[in-house]
Amino acid sequence: MRLLSLHIDGFGKFKNKDLTFGDSMNIVYGYNEAGKSTIFMFIKAMLYGLERAKGRASKSDTWTKFKPWGNGDIYGGNLRFSYHDRAYRIERDFTKTASTPFAIINETDGKPVEGAAEFLKEVLCGLTETAYSNTVSISQLKSATDAKMVVELKNYIANMNTTGNMSLNINKASDFLKEKKKAFVATLNPDAAKTYNQNLTEIRILEKKISSPEFSSHLKTLKEADAITDKRIMDLNAQKETLIESIASKRQHLSDLGFVDKSTIVQLQDELNKGYNDYLSAYESEKKSINKVYSVIFLILSILSVIMSLYIFKSGKDNIITASTGVSYPFAMVLFIIICLASLIFAAYIYTVYNKDNRHLTELKVNLMATMARVGSFDSITEENIHSANKKLSSKISIFDEMAADIAKSEALNVDIENLRAKKAAYASGIDAKKQNEWELEKLMEKLAKMKDDNAALKNIIAENDKIRFEIDAIDLAMETLRNLSETIKNSFGLYLNKDASELIEGITGGVYDSISIDENFNVFLNTPNRLVPIEQASSGTMDQVYLALRIAAGRLMQNRAKELPFIFDDSFVNYDSIRLRAALLWIANNVPEQIIVFSCHMREAQLMTATMQDFNLIEL
Structure with a gap:
């Protein structure tokens, strides 16, 4: 990735500001308060956006700090860069009412990039904002890495040891497993199996009692006979209603x-x-x-x-x-x-x-x-008409005969219905005599049904408990594996950085120091022939040199040792004397292939590069 240029529509003190960058060394010179840190922050804002807080904190957040000075000015701009032989342009609008707050344009193909956020993450080699601010981007008077960067590097190195990529966060994974185990344990029902066996014993006792002679099938027979009689009465009443309707219809016809x-x-x-x-x-x-x-x-x-x-x-x-x-x-x-x-x-x-x-x-x-x-x-x-009239009268006589037959049938049905009602009354008396037994039987049956339902549910709970215990065992195994892995990582934490940072420190210090050691808490030591010297005991200039080497090594490490992202320094060499500055700049100019952007309030960096006949791009604010 190479930064090509930037255009500021409105950001802090700048309005309609353009800068163009070279492929290698770039020195941005400006006096104090000229806006170097503003441009430094603009580049970061183009890559990661601006923090916006809520409530009282919004008065001092980054968004408010770099709000354009002029009222009504556009808040935003664009940053052009090259990536894999193509030119791209990041556009951001930080105003609250922006219709398109973020977009990436492929200038080579002349069309917007689909999935702009994921594409930008790829361009940045997956670096988070914290990793960016602690490696490839060094803000004013801040050479040492902060505590967040220690955590990022620990996770990154742990992930590289296990998966070969930086997508897994070992601490988050461990916390996640603990939460999952806690959730699984909370869902366990430890008494389910015991309750299930107790219920099973009581179910067998109830079934034996229900099948005893005390609750014989006589009541069931009475109920069945009563139900049959009731149905027969309903059927006969239905027949009777049909006959009554037929009689009424015929009587009405004859009456008409x-x-x-x-x-x-x-x-x-x-x-x-x-x-x-x-x-x-x-x-x-x-x-x-x-x-x-x-x-x-x-x-x-x-x-x-x-x-x-x-x-x-x-x-x-x-x-x-x-x-x-x-x-x-x-x-x-x-x-x-x-x-x-x-x-x-x-x-x-x-x-x-x-x-x-x-x-x-x-x-x-x-x-x-x-x-x-x-x-x-x-x-x-006529005889024919008289015959027809007689025939009609005979048919009406037949209707009367049919009606009389229906009336007889209806009366017979009444007799049958009354007999059946007498039977039903007898059945009801027999059922009433068994009422107490029936009530007890119903209670027993209800209890049996409930216990069977409870046991069916308990059976599912027991099966679910088995699955949960299996999951808990799997989580315990995973956590044990993570603990073992974490211990292994702890013992070998510094190996990744030590090698790269030691190679870099020799060049940056001009051979004064050729080896450093870094422990798992990111404590840095200088290797001397006699002992390990904590970095805090070295001079501020030496500390800045060591942290510069450490940042370059960490940045490359977190890019999978790729040399893609530019290194940006905002007055990072202010504590360097002329000898250290010469050694560091010359080494960087000749040994760091990444694009370099140095912000400085002094001309000594540009003068040194000119004096040593090094190629560089000077940008004056």
Whole structure:
């Protein structure tokens, strides 16, 4: 990774500020309060973001400390870097209302990086902010590493010993296992097996008691018989209801037709047949009686007699009739008068008889049609219609017969239901007699069911206890393995750093010191021919040289010995005299392939690099 340039939109005192970095040595010069530490912090903020506290602590947090001085200024910027032959740009907006607070742009491909956070973690070789601040980035007047870095290095080295990577935190793993074991132990039910066996013994006693003659099946038989009887009563009641509905339906149908009972239908049928027979008799009698034609004939005869009488009367004795017949005039007059009167009498008689027969037939016909209308809709008196009416009446009689049969069945069902109810009452008496035993049996059955349910649950708990104990044993084994591993790591903690840091200290000190020792608590000792000298007993300049070597070694170690990340120093050489500064800078310039960025309030670093004809990039603020 190489830093290419940065642009500050707004950060601390800077606004629209641009810096460009070289690939190797970069010296950023500026007088005190020129903003070197601000740019140093801006680079870290671009890589890890800014801390934002809550409540009262927010007044002194990092976000507030580096808030732009101008009101309304944009808070943020971008940092360009190269990685694996591609150029990238980190963009951050630290304002509270930022729509896109963080993004990484692949400038080579011209598109945003998906999963920007994970990609940045890869670029930083997995270094946490703590590791970054204690290795590759050295802030002003802070050469020694802090306590957090000791923990980071311990975990890192432990992980390298076991897994070959730095993803596992041995202390967190140990704490996690302890918490898991505590949680598992809390879920154990130590009395489950004992309670299960006690319940099993009581279950067997209860089962034996329930099967004793005291609780024989007689009560069960009574209940079964009572249930069967109850069901039979329900079935018969259902049949009875069906019959009642059928009877009601038929009665309503007959009532709608005006038939109250069977006798009314029989009476109507008799009336229909009698009326029809009377009608036929009257009809035949009429056909046989004197025809009304005779009445007309006698009427014509009486008219002719009157005419003849009038003729004789007007003609006198000289009329043709008396002259031709030789009948006397008075006799002829009397004869025609008698004939006239007799014809009138016969005509009147015949007409009276005919009218009497006709009125009787009409009356019979009207009565018969009225009777037929009560049966159905008929337009004439025919044998076929009379037969149809009789058939309908017979069907209604059948309905009455069916209804009578249904009523008989319903009454029979009532008798059966009453008998069954008497039986049910007898069963109820028998059940009541066994009531106390039933109550006791139910209690025993409830207790047995509950104990079986409890034992089923206990069986699951016992099985779960076995699984939990297996997990606890596995956790104990894992914790023992971690303890053994931790002891091994403790005994060999300094080996990783000692080798690399010793190689570096010889070059940085110009051969004054060539070996250092570091224990598991990150205590540093200088190896001298006579003894190990604690670093605290050395001069401040020597201490800074040792810690510089230690930081470079630790930084590379935590990058899996890769030489990817740039080293950034913020006035880190302030305690170096000119000899130490010359030795350290020349060694760094010629032996550290990583990009170097040195922030200084003095020009002596730049002058030294110029005097020794070393390539470097000078940035003046």
